[in-house]
Amino acid sequence: MELEKKIATIFQQFQTEHTFKGFKTFNSGHINDTFLILTQEKVSYVLQRINTTVFKKATDVIHNKIKITQHLSKKGIQTIHFIPTKESNYSLIDDDNHLWNLSEFIENSQTYLKVESNDIAYQAGLITAEFLVQTSDYENDLVETLPNFHSIPFRFQEFQEALVSASKTRKQQAQKWIDFALANKKEMMVLEHAINQKEIPLRVTHNDTKISNILFDTNNKAICMIDLDTVMKGCIHFDYGDALRTICNTANEDEPNVYNINFNLDYFKNYTEGFLKNLADNISKQEASYLPISIQVMTFIMALRFLTDYLNNDVYYKTKHPEHNLDRASNQFTLVEKIKEQKPFIENFIKTIYNKP
Known part of the structure; x- marks a missing residue:
């Protein structure tokens, strides 16, 4: 009361x-x-x-x-x-x-915690791209409310600091994924490098495009993006990669059994078709070439953040039990592996859909 x-x-x-x-x-x-x-x-x-x-x-x-x-x-x-x-x-x-x-x-609106059909995935792609297109002409006076939110160097700095102060027990529990994070660091810097070299332009982005942040009507047509707390400058790859991270995971984000985790290619294809249908005319061939790696990078960032919070004794994310953040990190790192396995298919499909000189 x-x-x-x-x-x-x-x-x-x-x-x-x-x-x-x-x-x-x-x-x-x-x-x-x-x-x-x-x-x-x-x-x-x-x-x-x-x-x-x-x-x-x-x-x-x-x-x-x-x-x-x-x-x-x-x-x-x-x-x-x-x-x-x-x-x-x-x-x-x-x-x-x-x-x-x-x-x-x-x-008469609804949200989903998980995608339930190819049509929902397609609609999610349409509305995410629509948001990017319709805000592309905004005269940007947006404040950077979360500095370095999707910055891999920054997230690694936080991770390294957490490693120094983490308890011996938590480091032992997380050792497999600590090693995985360090082994994949160089590859995950690709998107950051492209941004720094101005190969990828910055624009207004949502920055948290998980499926639950899209509102649908009762006929499963996407209405609009919601939860706009993270709207600020970014690149389209943040929104594309983060959306597919949540849409294509065959398990819940905190599923502890990694054998239940895979990357749903049907949802990937449908989301990408919707996304590029609305956005293809607004991005360059060079921007499109970085879409495949963005799925890995955004999933990796999320995994690293969960792992860092676990090492920091769960000070950032809400948790339901002591291993919750470690389960989340394990889940997302496993998804990175699954995405890597599908990399040739992902690259070829995006090239086919984009199909511009």
Whole structure:
């Protein structure tokens, strides 16, 4: 009841004409806390509490979300609509220094934790690319809210620091994957090198394109991208690779049995077809050539982050048991191996679909 009273109090400080009735908790996020607000008038909202430990620039997170959604709305693109407070701000800081924002809930919408069909994978590709295309003309005043978010050198620096301070027990438990990370370091630097050499341009990107961050209607048509907390400058490869990391894993992200993990080529093909259908005219042949490696790199980054957090005694991600982050790391590193096995097929398929001089 204490949490319900707090959420009701927060909700009442935003500009709505509706009466709080109750709430439900969304459980899919690793970082923030998100609630579905139910009202007496049967109009629903999404209330989010931003993790200010992770997002040191939480007000800038709100700034970026508002700017991008307003940009999309002006173009007639369906997107999230954020609600200002009664003091005309788009965020609210409570007595515990937590930052909240409120948006309208899009009725008759749904999300997926896992892809359930080729059609969903295709729709996910379409909408991710649509977001990239429709924000490509945005005059970029976005704040870098998570510096070096997808930077391999930065993630390796964090990893090396964690290795120094990690307990002997945790290092022993994770030794196989520590060795794997170090052995693959050079190959995983390819995308970073291309960015530094300006072979890949930077643009507005979502930066967290897992399948649960796409909203679908009841007919499984993609509506829009959601969870825009990480919107900032990046490259299309971040969004492409991260989406396929989640869409094509045949197991849940924290599945401990690595024998259940594989890379679903049917979902890869359908997502890529949708993605390049909307984006092919907006990227160069050189950019397209780095799409295959991006799937490995983005999966590797996620694995390295889980491993680092495990070595740091689980200070970043929410965990359900002591080995949770190690299971996640093992899962993602195994997926990297599975993607490598399919590398020739992946490269040939992308060349076929892109098919531009």
